[in-house]
Amino acid sequence: MKITAKEDMKKMEEEIKNCKKCELWKTRNKPLVGDGSVDADILVIGESPGYYEDLKNKAFVGEAGKILDQLLNLINLKRDEIYITNILKCHPPRNHNPSRHEIDSCSNYLYRQINIIKPKIIITLGKYASKELFIRFNLGFSKISELHGKVFETETDFGKVKIIPLYHPAVACYNNVMVDVLKDDFWKLRNIIKKCD
Ligand code: URA
Ligand code: SF4
Numbered sequence: 703m704k705i706t707a708k709e710d711m712k713k714m715e716e717e718i719k720n721c722k723k724c725e726l727w728k729t730r731n732k733p734l735v736g737d738g739s740v741d742a743d744i745l746v747i748g749e750s751p752g753y754y755e756d757l758k759n760k761a762f763v764g765e766a767g768k769i770l771d772q773l774l775n776l777i778n779l780k781r782d783e784i785y786i787t788n789i790l791k792c793h794p795p796r797n798h799n800p801s802r803h804e805i806d807s808c809s810n811y812l813y814r815q816i817n818i819i820k821p822k823i824i825i826t827l828g829k830y831a832s833k834e835l836f837i838r839f840n841l842g843f844s845k846i847s848e849l850h851g852k853v854f855e856t857e858t859d860f861g862k863v864k865i866i867p868l869y870h871p872a873v874a875c876y877n878n879v880m881v882d883v884l885k886d887d888f889w890k891l892r893n894i895i896k897k898c899d
Contacts, residue, residue, distance in 0.1 A: 707741060715735045719732075719733060724804045731793070733791040733792050736785055738784050742819060745785050745816065746827065747812065747825065748828070748831060750789060755793065773885065774888075787812065787815055789830055791808055791811060809838075827868055832846055832867035851868065851890050853894060854867075
């Protein structure tokens with residue numbers, strides 16, 4: 703019998719719970735595998751779970767999460783219409799930037815998630831998620847300030863996927879100019895989603 707996407711994700715969740723491939727398992731509360739629908743057409747990839755995400759075991763529930771929710775509301779996208787995960791599944795102490803070793807240890811889970819979900823659109827939030835995906839799919843990464851809001855198409859084992867890098871919502875927490883930049887990019891995203899329907 704064919705294994706469903708939900709069962710596949712559940713199996714991986716068990717593996718991640720026992721994962722010790724980098725040091726972050728020692729200090730995290732629980733790993734955050736991801737949230738939302740495994741049948742979604744849109745996959746959102748952040749950096750790593752923060753303090754509140756680690757505490758509540760849910761993606762984007764802190765200050766950056768409030769901004770993300772505003773942006774999703776703006777284009778009428780519900781959390782259960784997308785799937786949200788991060789490059790790292792465990793919260794790094796003091797939210798340190800993901801190290802090369804941590805990314806290399808953890809990214810296999812992300813690529814398995816991409817193959818399970820088979821999204822049509824991947825949104826990468828911030829420099830780390832964007833750079834990782836650009837390297838993986840052989841798209842030349844430059845700077846998030848140059849690439850944000852643009853659409854990059856790539857071929858995968860399950861077909862064509864649009865990758866759209868955006869600024870991380872955390873940059874907008876205390877900066878209204880960045881809120882406006884993110885809003886503009888989300889409007890563009892809305893039009894791309896409409897065309898994909
Ligand atoms: N920032 C992230 O990158 N991911 C989360 O889940 C929360 C905050
Ligand atoms: Fe494993 Fe990823 Fe957690 Fe490191 S961050 S322990 S690789 S699940």
